[in-house]
Amino acid sequence: MSTINLDHLFKPKSVAVIGASNRPHSVGHVLMKNLLAGGFDGPIMPVNPRSQSIGGVLAYPDVNSLPVVPELAVICVPPQAVIPVMKCLAEKGCLAAIVLTAGLGSEPFDEKRSIKQAMLDIASEKKMRLLGPNCLGLMVPGIGLNASFSHQNIGSGKIAFVSQSGALCTAVLDWASARDIGFSHFISLGECDDVDFGDVIDYLGSDPDTRAIMLYIESIHERRSFISAARAASRNKPILCIKSGRFAEGAAAAASHTGALAGADDVFDAAIKRAGVLRVYTVSEMFSAAETLSRMRPFRGDKLGIVTNGGGIGVLAVDALIERQGHLAHLDPETITALDKVLPATWSHANPVDIIGDAPGERYAKAIETVLTDSNINSLLVMHAPTAITDPVEVARCVIDQIKHSKKNILTNWVGEATVAEARNMFYAAGIPTYRTPENAVAAFQHMVNYRKLQDLLMETPPSVPRDYTPQTDKARSIIHTAIHAGRDMLTEPEAKAVLECYGINTVKTIAASDIEEAVRTADDIGYPVALKILSDDISHKSDVGGVVLNLDSGEEVRAAALKMQRTIEQKFPNARLRGFTIQEMITRAGARELIVGMTTDPIFGPVILFGHGGVEVEVVRDRAMALPPLNMKLARELVEGTRIYKLLKGYRDVPPVNLEDLYMTLVRLSQLVVHLGEVVELDMNPLLADQHGVIALDARIKVTPKVVSDDKRLAIHPYPRHLKQELVMDDGTTYLLRPIKPEDEPAHYEFMSKLTPEDIHFRFFGSVRELPHSEMARQTQLDYDRDMAFLAVVPDGPEQGQIHGIVQVVIDPNNEHAEYAIMVRSDIKGRGLGRVLMEQMIAYCRRKGTETFIGQVLPSNRRMLTLCEKLGFSRKYIPDEDVFEVTLPLQRDAH
Structure with a gap:
C-alpha cells in the first residue's frame, strides 16, 4: 500500500x-x-x-x-x-x-x-x-x-473508473460516450502486480478532481490495503463497485457447517460493507448511483415522499420501493389538510400524492412546497407522465424553481423519451438527479439510503462491552496445541467446548467416554435425560450418520444407543476411527431458537464470522450473514440484523424475545477468540440455543492448523493493538494506563474536551471550537491502526477512574514517510510532564513502525509546545503564509 x-x-x-x-x-x-x-x-x-x-x-x-x-x-x-x-x-x-x-x-x-x-x-x-x-x-x-x-x-x-478487466473498460467507454459522461481518471489495472486497488483508492481519495470512485473488481490481492484505503476514502467521497464471480461456490470439503455456508460472494459483501463501499450490479446502475451520491445533500432519514400526476407510475414507484425494502412516508393530517386547499378534490389524499393528470407547473409547485414541510418525509420523488394538456418543460421549470433551495434530497422522474428530453436536460443543467423510469428513480433513492447506512456504520460509536472479563487465552492455546501435537486438525467436542469456555462462551456440559460402560457411568453422574454422540476424528457431521441420539432417560437406553452407533459406523464407515462417545446433559428450552454461530477462513479476506438460522437444516435454509472480525457490540448487532431469523428473535405473539445482548456478547467473544488464536481456521456452534434467558452452545466443532501466520497477514482489518497497553508512572507518583484509543472512548473524549481551556483548544485546532461534531469525533476515535494511532493517558482507578488526562495522535501517510502528530493534555494538570511522556511514547511507536519523519504544526504563541519540541530534538521552520512553525523530527537517521 x-x-x-x-x-x-x-x-x-x-x-x-x-x-x-x-x-x-x-x-x-x-x-x-x-x-x-x-x-x-x-x-x-x-x-x-x-x-x-x-x-x-x-x-x-x-x-x-x-x-x-x-x-x-x-x-x-x-x-x-x-x-x-x-x-x-x-x-x-x-x-x-x-x-x-x-x-x-x-x-x-x-x-x-x-x-x-x-x-x-x-x-x-x-x-x-x-x-x-x-x-x-x-x-x-x-x-x-x-x-x-x-x-x-x-x-x-x-468520476474515476478503475477496472481489472480491459474488456469491461472498452464496454464502459462505449456506454459512457453514448451518454456524454466524462471521467477524472479511467484506469485499467491489469494484473495489479504493483499498483493495486488500495494504492489507487488512496490516491483518488485525496484527489480534488474526483467526486466519486467506481471499481470493477475480479479479485482482491492485498486485502488489508484495500480495506484501509477504502475506509479512509469513503469518508470523503462515494466508492461504488461491481464484483464479478458472484455465484462462485465455496469449498466443497469444508469441515464445518460454517465452511460449507460461507460463499466467496457473501464474504466479499461483508468486507466492502465494513469498508464503506456501496455495491451495485450493473454498469448503468453504477453510473446512476455515482451521479446521485455525488450530488446528494445531507441525508437525514429513509422515508420517501412521492408527488405525481399519474397514479399508475406512482404505484410502480411504491412497488419498486417496497421490493427494495424501502420505506414510504405517511403524511401528517396537517399536510393532508394543507394539500386539500391547493389540490383538486380528487387528489389521492395519501402518499403518493397524485395531483391528477392535468396538473400544470403551478400545481406541482404548491404540492411540493406543502409536502416538503412534512417532517415524516426525508426525501421527495417528483414524477411526471406527459399528457396532451400539460407541458413537461413548463412543469420542469416550475419544479426547479420550487426545489432549488430545499435542504431535502429531491429526485425526478419524467417518464417517456422524446417528449420529455428537454425537461430532463433542464434537470441535468440544474444539478437535480433525474431518471427515465420509476424503478431507476427508486433504485437511486435506495442507493442514498444504503450509502448513508454505510457512512453511519463507519461513524457510529459502538456501545461498551457490558461485562468486562479476561479470556483465558493461554489455556485455550494449550488445548489446541495438545491436539496439534497429537497429529489432529479437529478438536474433540469436549476440547472445542473447553476452548469456547475459555472465552466466556456458555456451552452445555459435555464429557468424553472411551467405551460404552464408561458412557453409561458418565450419564449416571450427569443425570438424565442425556444426549449421546459418537467421538471420531474422521466424522465431522455426526447427526448425518446417526451419530447423535437425544433424550436418553436411563443407562439401558444409553447402552443400546451406543451399541447401535458402533454397528452403524462399522458397517457404513469401516475406516472411521471411533474414539468413544461424548455425553452431555439435555437442555430443553421451550420456544428457544436454534442458531448457528461460527467462523471460517476465506482465501482472500481471511477469518470471517458467520451468524444465522441453525439446526440440522442449516444448509437447506441458508439464512445467514457474515462479518469480518474484530467485532464490537454494534457490529455484532448489525450482523444479527442481516438475517431473516432476526425478526423471530425479537419475539412475536406469546413468544418472548431472546436475550439479544447475550447473543451480541457471544459474537464479540467469538471475535476475540478468532483474533487471539491464529491456529483456529474453522469453527461452528450449531445449534446455539437462544431464548430470553441467554444463549448456550449445544454442539461445537473447531478445526485447527499448526501453520499460524501473523495477524498482519491473517486478518483483513487490524485488530485493537492490546499489546501496546502499558502502565505509566509519573515522577510525582501518578499512575496512568497508557493505551490505544477505542471507538467506545468517544463519550470520555467529549468529557476530556470539556476540561480544556479556550486557549488550549485554540492551540490544538487553530481556532475556536465549542464542541466537535460526532462525525469529527468518530474520526478521532475510530482508527485504522494500520496507518493511524492515538494513545490515551487514562486514570486506572479512584474517583476519576476512566477519565482521560492526555491524548497524543498521529496520522501516518500511506507510504509511512510522515507521521503528523497532535497532542492535548487536560488544562488543569499541565506542568507535570505528561505531555512529554506522551510525545516520547508516540515517537518510539513511530520509530518502531519504520516511519521516516515525525512532524507537526505549532502556533507561535504556543511557547510550551515549541519548548518541548526543542528539548526532544525537533527542528523548526516558520511558514509565514500560515503563521505557524512546522516542527520536524527525523526518526530513522540511525538506520542510515
Missing part, C-alpha cells in the same frame, strides 16, 4: 512510448495516435529503432537516446524485450511505467524468475511504479492524457 511516485503515473509532465509503431492497428500505433489526439501538452517521445518518426513525431532508437528523463513510460514491446527496457528506464531515473505487454508471468527470465518477477524486482529497487502488466492503460482527461490503446477518447468529468 503506497502512493509513492503515483503523481508520475497520473500527472506526468512527459511521456515516452517504448514500442511505438507506424504499423496500422498495432498497439504501439493506436497508443501513439491516442496520446497525440488527447491534447497532452508535455513531450511525447516515441521509441522505435527502425523508424525516424512515429505519427509525425521524431522517434528515438532506444531509451538511452531520449533527450529528457520521461516521467511516465508506456511499454508495449514483446515479452523478451521488457527487461532490457526496464533496466534502461531504471538507470535513467524514470519513476512510473505502464506495461501493456501480456504473458510475462509464463515467460522465464532465468532459472529462478519469470520475466514478470524480474521486472518487478527492477521496479522495486528504484521505487518505480508499474501499472499492469496486461492492461489497457490509463486516461486522465483533465490533463489531456490518453496513455491507452482504447478505441476512443473520453471527456473530462468528476
Whole structure:
C-alpha cells in the first residue's frame, strides 16, 4: 500500500512510448495516435529503432537516446524485450511505467524468475511504479492524457473508473460516450502486480478532481490495503463497485457447517460493507448511483415522499420501493389538510400524492412546497407522465424553481423519451438527479439510503462491552496445541467446548467416554435425560450418520444407543476411527431458537464470522450473514440484523424475545477468540440455543492448523493493538494506563474536551471550537491502526477512574514517510510532564513502525509546545503564509 511516485503515473509532465509503431492497428500505433489526439501538452517521445518518426513525431532508437528523463513510460514491446527496457528506464531515473505487454508471468527470465518477477524486482529497487502488466492503460482527461490503446477518447468529468478487466473498460467507454459522461481518471489495472486497488483508492481519495470512485473488481490481492484505503476514502467521497464471480461456490470439503455456508460472494459483501463501499450490479446502475451520491445533500432519514400526476407510475414507484425494502412516508393530517386547499378534490389524499393528470407547473409547485414541510418525509420523488394538456418543460421549470433551495434530497422522474428530453436536460443543467423510469428513480433513492447506512456504520460509536472479563487465552492455546501435537486438525467436542469456555462462551456440559460402560457411568453422574454422540476424528457431521441420539432417560437406553452407533459406523464407515462417545446433559428450552454461530477462513479476506438460522437444516435454509472480525457490540448487532431469523428473535405473539445482548456478547467473544488464536481456521456452534434467558452452545466443532501466520497477514482489518497497553508512572507518583484509543472512548473524549481551556483548544485546532461534531469525533476515535494511532493517558482507578488526562495522535501517510502528530493534555494538570511522556511514547511507536519523519504544526504563541519540541530534538521552520512553525523530527537517521 503506497502512493509513492503515483503523481508520475497520473500527472506526468512527459511521456515516452517504448514500442511505438507506424504499423496500422498495432498497439504501439493506436497508443501513439491516442496520446497525440488527447491534447497532452508535455513531450511525447516515441521509441522505435527502425523508424525516424512515429505519427509525425521524431522517434528515438532506444531509451538511452531520449533527450529528457520521461516521467511516465508506456511499454508495449514483446515479452523478451521488457527487461532490457526496464533496466534502461531504471538507470535513467524514470519513476512510473505502464506495461501493456501480456504473458510475462509464463515467460522465464532465468532459472529462478519469470520475466514478470524480474521486472518487478527492477521496479522495486528504484521505487518505480508499474501499472499492469496486461492492461489497457490509463486516461486522465483533465490533463489531456490518453496513455491507452482504447478505441476512443473520453471527456473530462468528476468520476474515476478503475477496472481489472480491459474488456469491461472498452464496454464502459462505449456506454459512457453514448451518454456524454466524462471521467477524472479511467484506469485499467491489469494484473495489479504493483499498483493495486488500495494504492489507487488512496490516491483518488485525496484527489480534488474526483467526486466519486467506481471499481470493477475480479479479485482482491492485498486485502488489508484495500480495506484501509477504502475506509479512509469513503469518508470523503462515494466508492461504488461491481464484483464479478458472484455465484462462485465455496469449498466443497469444508469441515464445518460454517465452511460449507460461507460463499466467496457473501464474504466479499461483508468486507466492502465494513469498508464503506456501496455495491451495485450493473454498469448503468453504477453510473446512476455515482451521479446521485455525488450530488446528494445531507441525508437525514429513509422515508420517501412521492408527488405525481399519474397514479399508475406512482404505484410502480411504491412497488419498486417496497421490493427494495424501502420505506414510504405517511403524511401528517396537517399536510393532508394543507394539500386539500391547493389540490383538486380528487387528489389521492395519501402518499403518493397524485395531483391528477392535468396538473400544470403551478400545481406541482404548491404540492411540493406543502409536502416538503412534512417532517415524516426525508426525501421527495417528483414524477411526471406527459399528457396532451400539460407541458413537461413548463412543469420542469416550475419544479426547479420550487426545489432549488430545499435542504431535502429531491429526485425526478419524467417518464417517456422524446417528449420529455428537454425537461430532463433542464434537470441535468440544474444539478437535480433525474431518471427515465420509476424503478431507476427508486433504485437511486435506495442507493442514498444504503450509502448513508454505510457512512453511519463507519461513524457510529459502538456501545461498551457490558461485562468486562479476561479470556483465558493461554489455556485455550494449550488445548489446541495438545491436539496439534497429537497429529489432529479437529478438536474433540469436549476440547472445542473447553476452548469456547475459555472465552466466556456458555456451552452445555459435555464429557468424553472411551467405551460404552464408561458412557453409561458418565450419564449416571450427569443425570438424565442425556444426549449421546459418537467421538471420531474422521466424522465431522455426526447427526448425518446417526451419530447423535437425544433424550436418553436411563443407562439401558444409553447402552443400546451406543451399541447401535458402533454397528452403524462399522458397517457404513469401516475406516472411521471411533474414539468413544461424548455425553452431555439435555437442555430443553421451550420456544428457544436454534442458531448457528461460527467462523471460517476465506482465501482472500481471511477469518470471517458467520451468524444465522441453525439446526440440522442449516444448509437447506441458508439464512445467514457474515462479518469480518474484530467485532464490537454494534457490529455484532448489525450482523444479527442481516438475517431473516432476526425478526423471530425479537419475539412475536406469546413468544418472548431472546436475550439479544447475550447473543451480541457471544459474537464479540467469538471475535476475540478468532483474533487471539491464529491456529483456529474453522469453527461452528450449531445449534446455539437462544431464548430470553441467554444463549448456550449445544454442539461445537473447531478445526485447527499448526501453520499460524501473523495477524498482519491473517486478518483483513487490524485488530485493537492490546499489546501496546502499558502502565505509566509519573515522577510525582501518578499512575496512568497508557493505551490505544477505542471507538467506545468517544463519550470520555467529549468529557476530556470539556476540561480544556479556550486557549488550549485554540492551540490544538487553530481556532475556536465549542464542541466537535460526532462525525469529527468518530474520526478521532475510530482508527485504522494500520496507518493511524492515538494513545490515551487514562486514570486506572479512584474517583476519576476512566477519565482521560492526555491524548497524543498521529496520522501516518500511506507510504509511512510522515507521521503528523497532535497532542492535548487536560488544562488543569499541565506542568507535570505528561505531555512529554506522551510525545516520547508516540515517537518510539513511530520509530518502531519504520516511519521516516515525525512532524507537526505549532502556533507561535504556543511557547510550551515549541519548548518541548526543542528539548526532544525537533527542528523548526516558520511558514509565514500560515503563521505557524512546522516542527520536524527525523526518526530513522540511525538506520542510515
